[in-house]
Each structure stands twice: as structure tokens, then as C-alpha cells.
Amino acid sequence: MSYTNFPSKLLENAVAEFSKLPGIGRKTALRLVLHLLNQPKEDVNLFGSSIIQLRNEIKHCNSCFNISDTSLCDICANPKRDHETICVVESIRDVMSIERTQQFNGIYHVLGGIISPMDGIGPSDLKIEPLIQKVSEGKAKEIILALSTTMEGDTTNFYLYKKLNKFKVPITTIARGVSIGDELEYTDEITLGRSILHRTLFDQNLQ
Amino acid sequence: MSYTNFPSKLLENAVAEFSKLPGIGRKTALRLVLHLLNQPKEDVNLFGSSIIQLRNEIKHCNSCFNISDTSLCDICANPKRDHETICVVESIRDVMSIERTQQFNGIYHVLGGIISPMDGIGPSDLKIEPLIQKVSEGKAKEIILALSTTMEGDTTNFYLYKKLNKFKVPITTIARGVSIGDELEYTDEITLGRSILHRTLFDQNLQ
Structure with a gap:
């Protein structure tokens, strides 16, 4: 085993696959893969097949193109x-x-x-x-x-x-405007500017 | 679709499986699953099967119990x-x-x-x-x-x-001691104490 290599090709493959996911580097990938290695076989098989099944069987709504199990x-x-x-x-x-x-x-x-x-x-x-x-x-x-x-x-x-x-x-x-809970002081100029231009009647908010 | 539910059972399953991983919540799980949905079928099948294969076929070294593809x-x-x-x-x-x-x-x-x-x-x-x-x-x-x-x-x-x-x-x-690159000021007392007790000859570090 060279110092950059994994002790197992299977392990290396799984880590390589995980690190293709967005926001997951090789270190996190290794942590996740080793976690899966410690789980019961049935659980890991379920994990893998849930993803394969999703990708192969997923449908989209014919009308709105949202993900759906039906047409x-x-x-x-x-x-x-x-x-x-x-x-x-x-x-x-x-x-x-x-x-x-x-x-x-x-x-x-x-x-x-x-x-x-x-x-x-x-x-x-x-x-x-x-x-x-x-x-x-x-x-x-x-x-x-x-x-x-x-x-x-x-x-x-x-x-x-x-x-x-x-x-x-x-x-x-x-509508674009200041988020509820945000302080004016920390709101960016463009958002604040728009929220003044597109002000609403006060009684619209009372309901 | 109720406001807490997913529009697809397949999607929900995959997200549930992902969120079992350590450090991955439901939001991240959904992001990862939707990413996989946008990938080619072969790539996703490879991802799923690499994990299933790893879990089912992994071996450990008979001598040191490290992960290994051979005995x-x-x-x-x-x-x-x-x-x-x-x-x-x-x-x-x-x-x-x-x-x-x-x-x-x-x-x-x-x-x-x-x-x-x-x-x-x-x-x-x-x-x-x-x-x-x-x-x-x-x-x-x-x-x-x-x-x-x-x-x-x-x-x-x-x-x-x-x-x-x-x-x-x-x-x-x-050896336990102050990490290389660390400033003494920010080292915890126990580590610093041990590094003084277990001091080494200066010329040991010159090589």
C-alpha cells in the first residue's frame, strides 16, 4: 500500500463514488463509507438499492414536470x-x-x-x-x-x-423585500431600496 | 402532497436512507439525492452498486484486521x-x-x-x-x-x-506534545505540561 492508496480497491471505488457528490470531499467520503461498512449488510443493500431504484424508476408529472410516482x-x-x-x-x-x-x-x-x-x-x-x-x-x-x-x-x-x-x-x-426578522441596518441596499419602492398598505399585513 | 411529504415515495426513501449517514440531515440528503437524479443512469447505478459490493465483498487481513481485498x-x-x-x-x-x-x-x-x-x-x-x-x-x-x-x-x-x-x-x-505550527499561548495546559515533562534532546530534531 503506497501512502496515497487505499488498502482495498472496493473501498477506493466506494470512496471515489461518494466524493463525486457535491460538497463531499475525499475525507468525508471515507468517513461515510467506513460508517456504512459498520452497518448490517441488509441496511447497506437497502441504501444502495434505494438510490438505484430512484434513478431508474422515477417519473415526472406530464403536466408540471414535478417529480412524481404517477404520470x-x-x-x-x-x-x-x-x-x-x-x-x-x-x-x-x-x-x-x-x-x-x-x-x-x-x-x-x-x-x-x-x-x-x-x-x-x-x-x-x-x-x-x-x-x-x-x-x-x-x-x-x-x-x-x-x-x-x-x-x-x-x-x-x-x-x-x-x-x-x-x-x-x-x-x-x-415579492422581494426585507426578510421577516431581519434588521434594516443589515439589509443590503438593493433589497431595502426595492422594499421601499414596492411598499404595501399596512392593513394588507393585518390578517 | 401534504406540506411535509415528498411528491414521490421513491424520492422519500432515498432521502431517508441518505439522512441516516452521520452528519447528513434531511436538507443535505435531499440536495444529494436531487443531484444524483440529474446524473446519467449508469453513473447512479455505479454509485449504488459500488457501496453494495463493498459491504458484501470486503475482506479483512487475517493477520492485522486491516481492510483488504486479499486474505x-x-x-x-x-x-x-x-x-x-x-x-x-x-x-x-x-x-x-x-x-x-x-x-x-x-x-x-x-x-x-x-x-x-x-x-x-x-x-x-x-x-x-x-x-x-x-x-x-x-x-x-x-x-x-x-x-x-x-x-x-x-x-x-x-x-x-x-x-x-x-x-x-x-x-x-x-509522543504527545505541542503540534508543529501551534503557538504555545493557545496550547491547552495538559498538552503543554506533558510536552515539558517529555522534552527531547534538541539534536534529536536536527536531521
Whole structure:
């Protein structure tokens, strides 16, 4: 065993696989792999197969492209939800975040990313066409753009706005402002500036 | 989809499995799982099977209990190493750390843990008997105890000392002292005290 090598090829493989994950270096990978080595065989087999199964059998909702075990996701299949208010998000994680707020009763449209020329992601790599299709069929009465406030998010917002504007459906974006619990002193200028420009009536907050 | 649930059972399973790993909460688990979902199927299958294969096929060296793909590990099988100097360590990670220093040419004995009554780990759970066996057969001319400087490490050191002392083989421990690069001001009292008691001749460091 040379001083950079692992004593076992199997161990080395597993560590190499783990260190491909984002935010996991070789040291953490080794710690996780050695932890798994100490677990019962059945547990480790379950761990490995849950991932393989997920990747091979996962489906996406035919309508909103959220992850789903069925061809129509639970949200799109729910008749109690407002199917004419479509919230456009980047990923399934954003769907989960918004669902957790319990403040939204419309449906979603998951783009699967945002336009990012630096990463080689253009409009055709995202689920933008199906959204335009849906809106052109008169299926929406409001489109909420809920993308990140980054350069890429703004670019995507603007692209979507240009594509969707002609359908005469209101296009809104989620409010930007000072986070609840934040002190004004530590809020960045742009956010604070926007929160003054887009001030709301005080009694709107009383409910 | 309720606001605490995942939109897919497969996704939920995979996230649950990931969050069993030490230091990985549900948020990180979700991030890792969604990352895997974006990777090619073959890569994810490779990831899952590398772990399953590791757990099912891993072997331990018959002599030192280090992880190995063969019945005798590369270190124990190496005739150029000093087979009479045995360094006792807690885990395979410590073997790798010491090997990286390139300062040790003996062989190892991996205990597979340390005595920790709090975690229900007693001497019989560790590979202590095979070590005593090896020493009693006169196979060692020095035993180096390289365990952690914790309560459990000290307990294990003392237990091993009591068991091995009768064989009249020198038992040493690795030097404890101020880390190289550390400032005295920030060194804890016990370490600093020991480093004064166990001071070494200055010319020992000149080489």
C-alpha cells in the first residue's frame, strides 16, 4: 500500500463514488463509507438499492414536470387546487419550499433549471415550450414567476415575460423585500431600496 | 402532497436512507439525492452498486484486521517491512493516516474500535485476543500504542498494557506534545505540561 492508496480497491471505488457528490470531499467520503461498512449488510443493500431504484424508476408529472410516482402528480391531480394559477419554479426543491408555506393553492410548472449561458443551459434545455403551450391554450389566468433573484433568474424571468406577454395573462413575480426578522441596518441596499419602492398598505399585513 | 411529504415515495426513501449517514440531515440528503437524479443512469447505478459490493465483498487481513481485498493485506505481505514492530490502532483510518506520514515501516494491528462502556463496547468486541496471541508467540519486539488521547483511548491503552506487559516486550505510545505550527499561548495546559515533562534532546530534531 503506497501512502496515497487505499488498502482495498472496493473501498477506493466506494470512496471515489461518494466524493463525486457535491460538497463531499475525499475525507468525508471515507468517513461515510467506513460508517456504512459498520452497518448490517441488509441496511447497506437497502441504501444502495434505494438510490438505484430512484434513478431508474422515477417519473415526472406530464403536466408540471414535478417529480412524481404517477404520470400526473398529486398537486396536478387535485381538483381542489386552482389550476388557472401557475407558479413557475426552477426545481422540485422550490415546489417543496412553497408547499411548506401552505400559502399557495395553485399549480406549479417546474422548468428543470434556469437559463445560464455560463453553464451552457439555454431556453431549449428547459421545459419552457410546454409552459407556452399551456398558456396559449388559455389554461392560465395568472403566471407567477418564482425564480431566484440572481442574474440567471432575472434573465429567465425576462425571457419568459417576452414569450408569455402576448397571451394577455397577468404575469407576476413573488415579492422581494426585507426578510421577516431581519434588521434594516443589515439589509443590503438593493433589497431595502426595492422594499421601499414596492411598499404595501399596512392593513394588507393585518390578517 | 401534504406540506411535509415528498411528491414521490421513491424520492422519500432515498432521502431517508441518505439522512441516516452521520452528519447528513434531511436538507443535505435531499440536495444529494436531487443531484444524483440529474446524473446519467449508469453513473447512479455505479454509485449504488459500488457501496453494495463493498459491504458484501470486503475482506479483512487475517493477520492485522486491516481492510483488504486479499486474505493477507499488502502491508503484512510486504517482506521489506519490519514484522516485529506492531503499531496498535483503532481503525483503518488511523492506518491510512500513519502510512501517509511515511515514517513507519512496521506492521499494524487494527483493534476495530476502542473500549467504551458508554457505547457498550468492551474488550471482547475488539481484536485484542489475536494481538495477545501474536505477542505471546514472541512475534513482536515492540508494541506501539497509537490510540486517541481520549478517556476511551486511555482506558484501552491501560487495558492493553496490563494484558501485554507480562511478555516483557517494550510497550511504547506515540509522543504527545505541542503540534508543529501551534503557538504555545493557545496550547491547552495538559498538552503543554506533558510536552515539558517529555522534552527531547534538541539534536534529536536536527536531521
